[in-house]
Amino acid sequence: MNHPASTPSGPSTNRGLDLAKLHRLAATYGVGTSFTGWSGKPQEVAADTLVKVLDALGVSASTNDLLDSSLADAELSPWRRMLPPAVVIAEGKEALVPVHVPHGAAVKLWIVAEDSQEYPVQQRDPGMEPRDVDGVPTRRVLFALPRNLPLGWHTLHADSDGAVAQTALIVVPDRLATTGMLEQCRGWGLAAQLYSVRSQRSWGIGDFGDLADLAALSAERGADYVLVNPLHAAEPAPPLQPSPYSPSTRRFFNPLYLRIEAIEELAYLQPKERERVEKLAAKAQRLNHSADLLDRDRVYELKLEALELLHQAKRSPAREQAYQAFLRESGAGLEDFALWCALREDLAADDPVWHDPAAAPDTAFAQGKRRKLAKRIGFHSWLQWLCDEQLESAQRAAKLAGMRLGVVHDLAVGADLSSADAWMLRGVLAPGMSVGAPPDMYNQLGQDWSQPPWHPQRLAEAGYVPFRNMLRTVLRHAGGIRVDHILGLFRLWWVPEGNLPIDGAYVTYDHEALIGILALEAQRAGAVVIGEDLGTFEPWVRDYLADRGILGTSILWFENDGGAPLPPEKYRAQCLASVNTHDLPPTAGYLAGEHVALRDGLGLLQQSAAEELAAHEKSVQSVLDVARERGLLPEGTDATEEQQIEALHLLLAQTPAMLLGVSLVDTTGDRRVQNQPGTTGEQYPNWRLPLADPAGRPVLLEDLEGSARFNSLVAAVENALRANEAGSGPGAPASKG
Template identity: 50%
Template sequence: MSDTARLLRELAEAHGISTTYQGQDGSVQTVDDATLVAVLAALGQRVDADGPVGLQQAIDARALDRWSWVIPPTTVVTEHYETEVPVHFLEGETIGVHLELETGTVVSLVPVGDFTEPVWSSGVQRFQTTFRIPSDLPLGYHLLVATVEGETTATGHLIVVPERLTTADAYRPDRGWGLAAQLYSTRSTDSWGLGDWNDLEKLCRLAADHGGDFVLTNPLHATEPLPPVVDSPYSPTSRSFLNPIYLHLESLPEYLGAEAEIRAQIDALGAPLRDRNTSTELLDRNPVLEAKLAALRLLYHHRQDLPERTEAYRRFRDDVGVFLDRFALWSALRRILAPEDPRWEQTRTAGAAEHAELAEQHAEELDFHRWVQFLCDAQLRDVQTRARDAGMRTGVMVDLAVGANRRTADWWLYGEALIDEMSVGAPPDMYNQLGQDWSQHPWNPRALEETGYEAYRTLLRTVLRQAGAVRIDHILGLSRLWWIPQGFGPQQGAYVRYDPQAMIGILLLEAQRANVVVVGEDLGTVEPWFQQELASRGILGTSIVWFEHDDDGPIPPESYREQTLVAVNTHDLPPTAGYLTEAHLHLREQLRLLTRSATEERREFRAQLDQVLRALVAAGALDEIPDGAPSSWSEAEIETVILGLHRYVASSQAVLLSVSLTDAVGDRRIQNQPGTLQEQYPNWCVPLSDDAGEPVLVDALSSLPRVARLLNTVNESVRGAR
């Protein structure tokens, strides 16, 4: 390696960019120089990859970065632990530090001295001392204040986080289970063509009636405020707000209190959409959103004066704060500005005065979007309350996507906290051998630190408002994310590191305050230390039976991690009936997503499947393996294997077990094929169907013997293993 290449890699590592990574096959892969230069530029460090002098200067400057601070912009400490904070000052200055708690209490900090050699930075000599942070501080967001000669000279955020999240502890001696469903695909007779929060409540009652503790649903994040919208719930416009497409309008107090004429108009908007509930056709979000927004505007303009709702709306606005106003302003502007309009950049970076002027110009439209978010928040919270009232210990488990679509609401809301020039994705892995580009902006680690992680904690607080649990997609993103420069392919990215102490700690703080269980999706190439850290901090991981393998074959369930949510499948795989019959291999071959021959893929899959089936028999979860290839099995034989798989994972020590609704009804169709576009495959548009491909409505679930058999089997297996 040349000196220039070595220096470029040293500089990249100094900025938190990993210059190598472990591939899916365990091999060490090296990141391209061009990728490193592009990622460095996105972090504010522009360099010439061929200039060793400039690279060395950049490395030296990076080493002095933190000396330019009087006090660190953010310090994250764990409760009950004493620590110290470094403070920098000039020769001859008398510096002091005190702490202003959330409560307003002021705590003086004690200097403990420091033997660090002074350095020259920005032309002056800077000295360092440290101050002791006591171990008895309360949890929360506090302010460190540095003073020189009694005058405030700098401030920094001090965040005290829990040592461990305790919300899942109740499941350790008394394990639980729940349903997993793609809500939009789960319709009832009165849905408007897509599943809604009334259908989610019905699913909660179904699970509760069979002993279940939660229902895990797809991300419910906000989409565009007008059609057309993106189909993927994992590609929202904002993760901080909710999608009104899931509102059940007929349950709203505003609808129930409306005049008959208004209700009739709304009913007429929904009638043609309700007719689609029994259709086998793919789901279409656009007419549903268009009709619901039209109905909501009717309700908004004709709503009755309901004092309790008016007061609840006021409290909601106060609770969510300025980010609600900014999201409403973005929504109002989005109705008049196309996504590619250059004025977005101007409005994004505008000052408070210009935003206030825009808000005044669009005041009614802003209030409409704020009010819609209030309705979403209130209705989902009602579902959660009723789920707990039905006997569920957790209730609704929401899903937090990795990010929001590029240059949409969150990009506009959070400003420099997101990196504009980069996209998040994944290198080649078991899901997609060509890598993935999710077209989402990553967090800017430097901007997060400089602002006390304000955008991140605001996101968490809004997501956790209405739920009993949260599943965090790709939770490895709290430690590192795969950044892909614009114009580069997903294989040409690099991992950028975040501060896991801060990212995990703030998650624990917000979850503990909201009394929410946290489940992290930690599948794929995840370092064991990270999984161990999550478990030790009270965050559950994820175990999927098909991925629980080592060199000797399937890992026995008794060796699964305790601090996990275990399942037979995931939304990135076909329903189990489809998986057994190789639906995923057929599709990947058809779409040319394989990097080796289809024959090799099938040979490996069938060998792995045979190992799992034999393990089921050995464990007593399955009496015998049906004769012949799975493609020749009868539906009864497939159901028997599905029951056996659930008995098998239920015999593990995992504290939670998730049952896919598609497995309960015998569905076979793939909901999502990672790494594909809608032109290739209709991801996220497949309605819930039975083994014959006929739609299944929520209303019918409680009367289907197959559903009862699986849910009862899981409940008995989990309780029997307690």
């Protein structure tokens, strides 16, 4: 993920603070006071940074008097609530809920399940000795929740002598059940940047129709899934942010990917309007054969004009009913997003209105705009309905073609600071903070991704509904979800506004709640979960994810054992294993060391290009040597590039990994990296490269079916997995059929 430049933080204004108390307060709210630097040595977080992060959490700490007051408030805060902000428990497990009531008051608890069934809750103990809470003697009583509660979103109620309270009670799977199908039979699939995958029918950008065709094409060859880049919505009109990892919202989808010809109303346009759409299509389809950078803005301009015409066509009664049902199901979230789109068409991203509390979605200002912009709000809501229809069609095509999973969506870490999510969800986001990463060997000043983080306490107080709603939309027509930087559900690096990325701090989250909800929504959708768990993390995290049935991510070049390549047999089973990622060059480019020259030209190397290249070639050779030792490559140095790429994938087929990933760019011999971390759009054309062959010539979907290179690689992977299943290698015992 790329990060913009930041201005350095000013001198600390918090000298004289009692650091012991500041650190104790920070620990109480899950703010790390130190972190392990890229050198492996612990580094202290500056007091000024801790004060800013605590302030974003609603905790005052800028003076010693405020520290004392905040520490006292932190101790009393749970006692001031009858019930916790939210309760998340694993199915079938014992769970105790603390309840706080005035001393001597009776209290009754019961649960109303999402199916309206009621469950009584029994008191476990008579309660602790009372303590004074704002002048009221208060006791804590523990209640034991029933173990037979069904999975789902329930409500816990309490009544204490007429004083009532309620909170969200979410029962989640102890372990995600959908992983079971992969334990019985391993699988493989393609990973593709959908925008780059064009066909004769595309409008210059890969679309949902191309996704369906790519799924069908690869399913015929044994693939179980197609993993695509995040398809989250960007801006409502050009210019569009190229990075799919910097969306305007993570809940809704990008209409840029709509296949215009798949919209039913096209058949009912008047001849003049129909002719206009055909002319727009002809203009856009000429871009399919260009090797130039993808022009999202031009494509979306053409598509928007066509969509405006189609929106005017009268829908049939059945179509109208389906649209209205979608609106009801999507609820206020879609209404707010469509309002943001309508406003954003006229207001710049940096307009002060986005940060004005008087202009929030629930204000009189917004209500007035809803009436005034009703037509545009309807248009943007309609676009989301079309996206939903076409994603459903793509997933149906994938499953009909024989895929066990189908489409696997990618979930970005967050949305931009100037995004729809930042405006719509401000109540559950931390103000004045941006997500990033601490310094590492590649980015020694750290990274700032310009995305606001969830506010842990406010998200819990909202019953985790915003998190749930986002997951439900992404999983609605999916067989799986890849969670980018899943470690962010455990802790995130917060960078205060005005600070350099290095001047941040880790803030922890209730991972039991967040991972549990992720598992619940995935299980209900029948989807698997793949966590991108690369980078810096605590050793127990991977074990925890595996215990919850969530797959990790293993990249061939990063798997080492004491400085040597990790033997395939030592890979973890519960992971998606692949040769590369979208932040590395395709394997052809990586083998050639082209990224070293690129990074050298961009000034990103920490040592000389010659030293970097020598280290890289040594690392590559050590992996190729493993392939030779296992008979996957001929002895000597006469193996072709294609042979080397196939051998590396066959090496992964010898691992116990439940899923293997084949990058589509590796099947065409493309050599260029889609995203060069640490660069801006002016330095490198991130996320704008069309699918190409080794010479940079465009490759269309129609070219893949007869491509010897494509068919050879995917056949090699499919045959290797099935051979392992038959007993000639370390594979799963069962067969797909």
